[in-house]
Structures are given as C-alpha cells and as structure tokens.
Amino acid sequence: VKPWTPARLVKTLLASAGVWAVLAGACLMVGSTGGFGWPNRAALGFRLDVVLLASLVGAGLSSAGVVFQAILRNPLAEPYLLGVSSGATLSAYLWHLPFMTGWLTLGALGSIGEPLFAFGGAVATILIVFFLASRRGRLEPVTLLLVGVIVNAITGSIFLLINSMPWIRDPATPGGSLRFLVGGLQTNLTWHQIWPAAVLIGVAWVALLWFSGQLNAALLSEAEAESLGVRIHRLRWIGLVLASLMTASAVAVSGPIGFIGLVCPHVGRLLVGNDQRRLLPLATALGAGLLAVADAISRALSRPGAAETILPVGVLTGLLGGPFFLMLLWRSRHRALEGG
Amino acid sequence: VAARLRGRPPVRTLIARTHTGVDVVGGGNFMDDLLRLAGGQNVIQSGDNSYPTIDREMLVSLNPDVILQIVPGAAPQEIEQAMAFWPTVGQVSAVRNGRVHVLTDSYLLLPGYSVGRIAELLADKLHPQNAEKDQR
Numbered sequence: 001v002k003p004w005t006p007a008r009l010v011k012t013l014l015a016s017a018g019v020w021a022v023l024a025g026a027c028l029m030v031g032s033t034g035g036f037g038w039p040n041r042a043a044l045g046f047r048l049d050v051v052l053l054a055s056l057v058g059a060g061l062s063s064a065g066v067v068f069q070a071i072l073r074n075p076l077a078e079p080y081l082l083g084v085s086s087g088a089t090l091s092a093y094l095w096h097l098p099f100m101t102g103w104l105t106l107g108a109l110g111s112i113g114e115p116l117f118a119f120g121g122a123v124a125t126i127l128i129v130f131f132l133a134s135r136r137g138r139l140e141p142v143t144l145l146l147v148g149v150i151v152n153a154i155t156g157s158i159f160l161l162i163n164s165m166p167w168i169r170d171p172a173t174p175g176g177s178l179r180f181l182v183g184g185l186q187t188n189l190t191w192h193q194i195w196p197a198a199v200l201i202g203v204a205w206v207a208l209l210w211f212s213g214q215l216n217a218a219l220l221s222e223a224e225a226e227s228l229g230v231r232i233h234r235l236r237w238i239g240l241v242l243a244s245l246m247t248a249s250a251v252a253v254s255g256p257i258g259f260i261g262l263v264c265p266h267v268g269r270l271l272v273g274n275d276q277r278r279l280l281p282l283a284t285a286l287g288a289g290l291l292a293v294a295d296a297i298s299r300a301l302s303r304p305g306a307a308e309t310i311l312p313v314g315v316l317t318g319l320l321g322g323p324f325f326l327m328l329l330w331r332s333r334h335r336a337l338e339g340g
Numbered sequence: 341v342a343a344r345l346r347g348r349p350p351v352r353t354l355i356a357r358t359h360t361g362v363d364v365v366g367g368g369n370f371m372d373d374l375l376r377l378a379g380g381q382n383v384i385q386s387g388d389n390s391y392p393t394i395d396r397e398m399l400v401s402l403n404p405d406v407i408l409q410i411v412p413g414a415a416p417q418e419i420e421q422a423m424a425f426w427p428t429v430g431q432v433s434a435v436r437n438g439r440v441h442v443l444t445d446s447y448l449l450l451p452g453y454s455v456g457r458i459a460e461l462l463a464d465k466l467h468p469q470n471a472e473k474d475q476r
Contacts, residue, residue, distance in 0.1 A: 032398040039397075042431060046397040098415040113417055187395045188360040188425045299395065304385075308366070309392030 023289025055288035062287020065261030083152035085256030091121020122248030183257030184312030259321025366390030378462035
C-alpha cells in the first residue's frame with residue numbers, strides 16, 4: 001500500500017468526480033420524451049432531479065458495498081445483507097395503513113412521512129441485528145451475516161403476513177409499499193423529501209473516507225490488524241454503522257435496488273486495486289454514475305413503441321448485475337480450481 | 341351518461357391510480373372505456389390493458405386538462421402526500437387550473453357492478469357544468 005498524501009487524495013477525488021460527471025452528464029441527454037439531446041429548461045430541471053437522486057442512491061449503495069465487503073471480508077457481501085431493505089419495506093408499508101393516521105403521520109412528519117418511516121424501519125432492523133450479533137461489544141462477521149439473514153427473513157415474512165390480511169388493508173387498494181419490494185427511484189419525491197437522506201449519506205461518506213486507510217487493515221486477520229495498531233472491533237462497529245445508515249437512507253427514497261452495492265466495488269477494484277482509500281471514491285462515483293445510466297435506459301425505454309412504461313430501475317440493475325455476479329462467482333471458482 | 345354528454349368535446353384527462361401521481365391508467369382497459377363514456381379522452385394512448393408508470397417530464401408534455409387521482413381507501417396521510425406532489429408540476433394545465441381531483445371511493449378501480457356509478461362520478465368531475473344543470 002502506497003503512502004497517502006493530500007495530493008493523492010485530491011487526485012483520486014477529482015478523477016472519481018470526473019467519472020461520475022461524464023456518466024451523469026450523458027444521462028441528462030436522455031428523457032422519456034423526444035430523442036437524445038439537450039432538453040428544454042423545464043425538462044432539464046426534471047432530468048437533473050432524477051439524475052441527482054439516482055446518483056445519491058447509487059453512491060450510497062456502492063460505498064456501503066465497499067465497506068461491507070471489506071469488514072465482512074466477503075467479496076459477495078452487499079448492503080442489504082443485514083435486513084435493511086426488508087425493515088424499510090415493512091415500516092413504509094405500516095405508514096400506509098389507515099390505523100396509522102394520527103399526529104405523527106399527518107401533523108409531525110407531513111409529506112416526508114413515508115421515507116422517514118422507511119428509514120426508521122431500516123435503522124430499527126440494524127439495531128436488532130447488531131444487538132443480537134454482538135458479544136461483549138464485539139461484532140463477529142460470520143455471526144453478523146447469519147443474524148442478518150434470519151432477521152431479514154423474519155421481517156419479510158411479517159410484511160407478507162400483514163399484506164395478506166384483508167381486514168388490515170383493503171386488497172383492492174393498489175400500489176402502496178409493494179413497490180418497495182423491487183427498488184425504483186421514486187420520481188414523485190421532491191428535494192424537500194430527499195434532503196435528509198442526502199445529508200446523512202454525505203456525512204457518513206466523509207466519515208468513511210476518513211477511516212478508509214484503516215479499512216485496508218480490515219482485510220487482514222484480526223491479529224495482523226491489531227499488530228498494525230488498528231482497533232479492529234471498533235473499526236467494525238464504525239464501518240458497519242455508517243454503511244448501514246447510508247443504506248437505510250438510500251432505501252428510504254428508492255427501495256432496495258439490487259447489485260449496485262455488489263457490482264460497483266468489484267468494478268472499482270478491477271480499475272484501481274484493493275486500496276480502500278482509492279477504491280471508496282471510485283466505487284462511489286461508479287455507483288452514482290451507473291445507477292444514473294440504468295435509470296436513463298429505463299426512461300429511454302418508456303417511449304412509445306418500446307416498453308411504454310418506466311421500468312423500476314431495480315429490474316435493470318438486476319438484469320445487468322445478475323450476469324456480472326455470476327461471472328464473478330465463475331471466475332473465483334475457476335481461480336480456486338487453478339490454485340488447487 | 342353518454343347521452344347526457346353528447347355533443348360535448350372530450351376533456352383530455354390523466355387517471356393516476358396510486359398516491360404517487362406517476363402510476364397511471366393506460367389504454368385498453370375498463371377505466372379507459374369508462375373515461376371515454378364519461379366525456380373524457382385518456383392522454384395515455386398506449387397499450388392494451390396497460391397501467392404504465394410515467395415521470396414528471398412526460399406528465400408535463402402530456403399536459404392533461406383534468407387529473408383524476410384514484411386512491412381507493414387511502415389513509416389521510418397518503419392523500420396528503422399525493423397532494424404534495426402536484427405543485428411540483430405546476431406547468432400542467434390541470435394543476436394550474438385547480439382541476440386535480442382525488443377520489444377515494446373503494447369501488448373505483450373494480451370492474452364490477454359499480455361501473456355505472458364510476459362513469460357518473462367521472463362525468464361529474466370532467467363536466468361540472470352538466471352536473472350542476474342536472475342538480476337544478
């Protein structure tokens with residue numbers, strides 16, 4: 001690992017911002033109406049909103065993916081492993097129910113109620129997972145993964161149970177939080193509803209960048225990390241809490257969009273290696289840019305004669321990211337066979 | 341309903357089917373048929389029994405004169421969130437002229453024995469002058 005300097009940091013940040021700017025700029029040329037080209041002022045405003053929202057969500061998921069993969073020392077780890085998405089889905093669904101009508105959903109939270117409920121559900125799930133998985137203040141990656149998978153399954157089952165009870169919600173009622181099951185950018189949201197997520201993702205990202213040098217040590221064994229002076233258990237807590245908060249914020253405004261948090265860190269690794277100080281900014285930029293691209297494809301497909309509807313962007317990331325995930329598995333298996 | 345509205349020009353209408361405002365009713369389904377019967381013209385022309393999702397850019401380009409947001413059994417917080425969306429597309433004629441109607445009756449999206457009532461309700465919203473005349 002090369003020594004880190006302010007100049008190197010600035011260079012990395014500028015290169016990453018450049019990658020994002022090129023991808024996001026191209027996405028501004030694609031709309032649901034008309035051809036490929038620069039839009040008029042009104043359409044530009046709408047496209048800018050959605051490109052920035054996609055970038056925010058993609059950046060949050062991808063950087064969370066970097067941290068999860070480093071701390072859990074698992075290349076297949078992704079931000080939803082700890083049940084964040086199912087917790088958010090359940091909580092957002094509860095917000096819709098008539099018996100939830102009251103001062104909290106109407107007066108206090110107003111129009112930001114749904115995303116805030118989703119965020120609250122995600123955070124509550126994370127707290128439960130961390131509480132169950134920690135022993136004497138320490139987080140063991142394998143226990144954490146197992147508890148995350150189980151809590152995810154339980155929360156998902158509770159959601160489906162409530163959803164199938166007609167006396168709780170009229171089965172004729174369409175929509176609701178079912179759209180949280182397949183992630184999609186909620187283009188109806190305004191910045192008034194999004195800025196809390198943007199602030200949280202931004203602050204957590206800066207904190208993660210601060211710790212990114214230590215994240216390199218998380219890839220080593222506990223003994224090796226401790227010998228380098230890194231307090232590995234404290235680092236795990238900090239990293240996982242920050243990454244989970246970022247994931248919760250992203251899910252609150254988009255639902256669970258798959259594969260961005262899994263694929264972008266790997267693409268970044270192919271380009272700059274496994275030094276987390278360079279990987280984190282680049283993977284963030286790739287996540288932001290690629291989700292904006294996936295959303296632009298979805299917009300382009302919504303034109304008459306094509307899909308004629310805006311596909312949930314989670315469908316596209318799944319279709320593109322799924323094969324990539326399988327390729328990673330195949331390559332790692334191939335390498336293991338060659339090594340063995 | 342059709343006889344009452346004969347001779348009236350069809351009103352360009354968008355039917356939103358969830359509280360988001362961007363999940364809409366397309367062509368070739370019973371709601372589209374009822375809308376036509378009630379003196380409306382669906383601004384979403386596409387599809388055979390389609391229920392597409394659009395975005396704000398498309399919504400503005402479609403520029404409907406009336407928006408019917410149908411959210412059966414919606415809780416007050418859903419209605420509040422639904423209403424918070426429309427000012428973000430203030431360029432749309434329906435929004436500018438205060439012709440966004442949120443309808444919450446439970447039967448509105450069900451193709452059953454209430455289709456007559458649905459057509460009456462849609463006609464009243466699309467052609468309020470006729471509704472007032474009938475009441476007199």
